[in-house]
Amino acid sequence: MVQSARSRTALALYTTADGIQCHRTRLVLAAKGVSYDRVMVDPAKPPEDLLDLNPYGSTPTLVDRDLTLYNTAVVCEYLDERYPHPPLMPIDPLSRARLRLATVRIELDWLPEVDTIKAGGKPADAARKRLREHLLSALPLFKASRFFLNPEMSLTDCLVAPVVWRLPWLGVDLGREGKPILDYGERLFASQGYARSMTSEEKAMRP
Structure with missing residues (x-):
């Protein structure tokens, strides 16, 4: 689901249109088959609601109900644990x-x-x-x-x-x-x- 502003669905990703780290996070979500709101962000003018959620105004920023996460590695590892199938990291x-x-x-x-x-x-x-x-x-x-x-x-x-x-x-x-x-x-x-x-x-x- 792609939207220009955040709706009331549980999971939302604030993402730029062409950033590699944002693409990385979207690929994790796609590999997991997870539905989410895609909130497009202009890096030059981050929306006020993103600044309220993330003090750095950085992307990607993930919102899962009352939880807000930023830093790409943190977001991706959370998604891999939150949606364990298929796993995207080996066991050992x-x-x-x-x-x-x-x-x-x-x-x-x-x-x-x-x-x-x-x-x-x-x-x-x-x-x-x-x-x-x-x-x-x-x-x-x-x-x-x-x-x-x-x-x-x-x-x-x-x-x-x-x-x-x-x-x-x-x-x-x-x-x-x-x-x-x-x-x-x-x-x-x-x-x-x-x-x-x-x-x-x-x-x-x-x-």
Whole structure:
């Protein structure tokens, strides 16, 4: 359910139209098959009700009845526990820790480059090169299993897939060497859940 203002349904997500962290959260919700109100936010003018709920006015912000959550990792892990089927994290602590660490590395290494590219100007070209290098250096992680470091889709895939989806839009060409990454992306993009997770702006990022 997509709405421009919050209604009276139990679950609502305040989200931007094209932010990777917001897309990540929407992909978790789609993978779980959860219905929710999608409240679109202009980052330049966050609505007053969001500022009342979240002192930082940041997105994504999740409202579940009387509970309000922000910080993407907190929101995504809550959703995985609140709606346990299908699970999006492995059972054993070692695998969970590896995926969490991989997520942190992506947030620290990949996402700043995406932001620099989106900002445009002279620094964007260098950021494209660095992002390409980050992705290609992670090739063994894409090759290790059907999904990113895991035989089943995980919360980490919900971050990786939106980055891979945006590569043509960002002007990042992985070439032949990056085929395992592109193949990984296509496996995820073909799912109905992935299609449900996107906004019209995100769909327009690829022809």
